[in-house]
Amino acid sequence: MPALLIIVPLLAILALNLPWMRLMNRLALWVGLILCLIQAFLVILHPDFFWQAPSLWLGHLLLFAPTVDYLSLVMFLAIAIVGAVALMVCRYSVPSITDPAETRTCANNRFLVINLVILALTGMNGVVLANDLFSLYVFLEITAVASYILIAVEKGADAFEGAFKYLILSAVATALILAAIALLMLTAGSLSFTHVRLAMSASPHSHVVLAAVAMLVVGLFIKGGLIPFHGWLPDAYSAAPAAVSVLLAGIVTKTTGVYTLFRIVISIIGFNASLQTLLLFIGAASMLIGALAALGQSDFKRMLAYSSISQVGYMILGLGTGTILGIAGSIFHLFNHAIFKSLLFVNAAAVEQQAGTRNMDRLGGLAEKMPVTGSTSAIGFLSTAGIPPLAGFWSKLIIIVALWQAGHIVYAVLAILASLLTLAYFLSMQRRVFFGKLAAGFESLKEANAWILIPACVLALITIGLGVGIPWLFETFLLPIRSLL
Amino acid sequence: MTFDILYIALLTLLLLAGVWAVMTLNLLKSAIGLAVTSAILTLLLFLMDAPLAGVFELSVCAGLITVVFISAISLTKPLAGAEAQARDRSRVKRFIFLPIIIVIVGAALYALHPQMDLSLPPAGAEMDVRQVLWNVRRLDLVGQILVILAGVFGVVILFKDQPDAKEPQGGTKS
Numbered sequence: 001m002p003a004l005l006i007i008v009p010l011l012a013i014l015a016l017n018l019p020w021m022r023l024m025n026r027l028a029l030w031v032g033l034i035l036c037l038i039q040a041f042l043v044i045l046h047p048d049f050f051w052q053a054p055s056l057w058l059g060h061l062l063l064f065a066p067t068v069d070y071l072s073l074v075m076f077l078a079i080a081i082v083g084a085v086a087l088m089v090c091r092y093s094v095p096s097i098t099d100p101a102e103t104r105t106c107a108n109n110r111f112l113v114i115n116l117v118i119l120a121l122t123g124m125n126g127v128v129l130a131n132d133l134f135s136l137y138v139f140l141e142i143t144a145v146a147s148y149i150l151i152a153v154e155k156g157a158d159a160f161e162g163a164f165k166y167l168i169l170s171a172v173a174t175a176l177i178l179a180a181i182a183l184l185m186l187t188a189g190s191l192s193f194t195h196v197r198l199a200m201s202a203s204p205h206s207h208v209v210l211a212a213v214a215m216l217v218v219g220l221f222i223k224g225g226l227i228p229f230h231g232w233l234p235d236a237y238s239a240a241p242a243a244v245s246v247l248l249a250g251i252v253t254k255t256t257g258v259y260t261l262f263r264i265v266i267s268i269i270g271f272n273a274s275l276q277t278l279l280l281f282i283g284a285a286s287m288l289i290g291a292l293a294a295l296g297q298s299d300f301k302r303m304l305a306y307s308s309i310s311q312v313g314y315m316i317l318g319l320g321t322g323t324i325l326g327i328a329g330s331i332f333h334l335f336n337h338a339i340f341k342s343l344l345f346v347n348a349a350a351v352e353q354q355a356g357t358r359n360m361d362r363l364g365g366l367a368e369k370m371p372v373t374g375s376t377s378a379i380g381f382l383s384t385a386g387i388p389p390l391a392g393f394w395s396k397l398i399i400i401v402a403l404w405q406a407g408h409i410v411y412a413v414l415a416i417l418a419s420l421l422t423l424a425y426f427l428s429m430q431r432r433v434f435f436g437k438l439a440a441g442f443e444s445l446k447e448a449n450a451w452i453l454i455p456a457c458v459l460a461l462i463t464i465g466l467g468v469g470i471p472w473l474f475e476t477f478l479l480p481i482r483s484l485l
Numbered sequence: 486m487t488f489d490i491l492y493i494a495l496l497t498l499l500l501l502a503g504v505w506a507v508m509t510l511n512l513l514k515s516a517i518g519l520a521v522t523s524a525i526l527t528l529l530l531f532l533m534d535a536p537l538a539g540v541f542e543l544s545v546c547a548g549l550i551t552v553v554f555i556s557a558i559s560l561t562k563p564l565a566g567a568e569a570q571a572r573d574r575s576r577v578k579r580f581i582f583l584p585i586i587i588v589i590v591g592a593a594l595y596a597l598h599p600q601m602d603l604s605l606p607p608a609g610a611e612m613d614v615r616q617v618l619w620n621v622r623r624l625d626l627v628g629q630i631l632v633i634l635a636g637v638f639g640v641v642i643l644f645k646d647q648p649d650a651k652e653p654q655g656g657t658k659s
Contacts, residue, residue, distance in 0.1 A: 006627060013634060064624040112642045119635050126628060138628035145632055149639035 036084035082250035090243035092451035120146035162239030165232040176219035183212035224257020237305035242349030250342035271322035279320030287313025291421035329398030343380040343459035350448035365438035374434040381426035391466035516554040523547035
């Protein structure tokens with residue numbers, strides 16, 4: 001039955017593009033939102049008939065029997081929440097043919113963007129469901145192709161530059177991943193995770209296997225935007241339309257890069273000293289360089305993009321410990337990051353749309369005119385910086401404790417330092433954008449509408465709820481991670 | 486031995502044609518370079534007993550895609566003389582270090598002479614590609630439909646006329 005998470009969105013897209021265009025135009029957003037909400041409720045309520053009962057007709061049709069574990073469920077929930085938020089931001093910021101002022105825009109961007117967002121969400125669901133390396137690659141590509149187009153959707157020079165950089169670096173990653181898959185296919189004779197894992201454990205010192213693992217890991221580092229393969233990420237995030245930035249920063253790179261790396265390390269490669277050293281080093285470099293680069297930015301979205309690189313560094317650092325606690329912290333941070341980074345990009349969208357600029361040097365005192373955006377932004381940045389009792393504090397704390405326990409004391413200290421840097425650049429952002437005297441020219445500024453305030457408030461509440469509810473989460477969210485190893 | 490020389494010659498030609506396709510400033514020549522690359526790859530695929538892959542490479546990559554590229558290029562206007570010269574100069578500056586880096590890396594690898602056993606195991610039992618596609622990898626066909634849909638939306642959204650493209654916003658890049 002979990003295969004329905006791929007089939008139903010596909011059927012929805014086909015249905016939306018049937019001839020009744022006027023009607024479908026109005027329905028598209030609601031169809032996307034309903035799909036996301038159903039997915040979120042399926043994870044939260046966890047009905048056995050959906051997740052565990054095999055569907056004979058679907059299994060026979062697709063020849064596919066996915067197994068869903070704890071990590072998959074966390075990802076499905078994050079995909080559903082961020083997808084719904086991106087769709088609502090899309091309603092707020094992307095013009096539609098049904099708007100009288102936009103009747104000249106024959107491309108009817110909103111409808112097409114919604115279709116592409118649903119396609120990207122379907123691709124990500126496929127990535128999470130895949131239990132075979134080639135299927136994983138196919139769904140990575142679906143997500144990537146939808147993302148290239150979504151970044152370029154505004155057709156400005158910046159948009160094309162961002163999309164082109166992502167396309168080129170992603171193509172390099174794809175070539176590496178595909179070459180690795182070919183080598184593993186030759187070694188294992190099959191591409192299912194189980195077969196590849198068995199083949200790799202049978203010949204752990206084979207140079208072919210080592211070359212395949214190296215190519216696979218580097219390809220996923222590029223997809224995740226980790227240092228030193230991060231060149232595409234700030235341009236792509238900042239050039240994309242607001243809704244697409246939310247989707248990219250909130251979940252796309254986390255699924256295509258970070259989740260896939262987690263899945264491959266946990267389900268196929270397993271942990272060894274060399275891999276752990278590499279993960280720790282790349283994680284620490286991303287965490288520190290991302291934070292330092294964020295300090296020097298004046299563009300709101302570029303700063304958030306560099307902050308994303310830094311936060312992904314924490315996740316990789318946690319994975320690099322190779323311990324249950326480290327992995328639990330990383331998965332928790334991945335989920336938290338999906339929530340609070342989406343929240344911050346939603347706030348950036350509100351500021352850009354209402355104030356007409358993202359340049360922080362030209363903004364100031366906006367909290368006076370946009371109190372909800374200013375308050376939710378404060379919650380988002382405090383959580384990112386790891387201030388208690390918000391969700392980000394707990395996930396960072398768990399990662400740092402795991403590093404300390406595993407004997408990586410230097411990395412633990414670096415993680416604390418990077419957290420201080422995070423606090424510094426976010427305080428600077430909050431002061432320059434929301435606090436202080438209202439900047440000239442913004443006297444008539446108004447708060448954004450409900451399409452952006454509702455997702456911002458929901459994300460802020462989740463961030464607070466996850467932080468305050470940590471004793472409950474410890475039982476339901478963190479302890480089950482033991483089952484992964 | 487003869488085969489090795491043939492493979493090396495074809496791979497060298499493939500590389501040269503690929504580099505030419507990327508480096509040439511004329512779009513038409515670039516498209517032709519890509520077609521030549523695909524044609525050489527087709528030969529290699531035939532030599533490596535993958536005739537079906539070779540047919541796809543020849544008909545789709547060397548044939549169909551080249552026709553689409555050349556049709557699109559025929560709709561564009563070349564740059565004026567001075568503008569083209571300025572672009573040539575900046576391009577040469579950008580790529581001047583590439584051959585130097587390749588030579589240094591090549592020399593370093595030759596000097597270090599890493600002892601790696603990269604001999605590949607023999608390929609597993611071969612299965613007919615039709616069987617693989619329809620009887621083994623049906624989920625990937627769903628994936629293929631999704632990729633095609635993404636491509637269709639991409640063409641509609643990027644190639645349809647939009648009167649006013651948005652001005653870029655934001656602060657300074659670093």
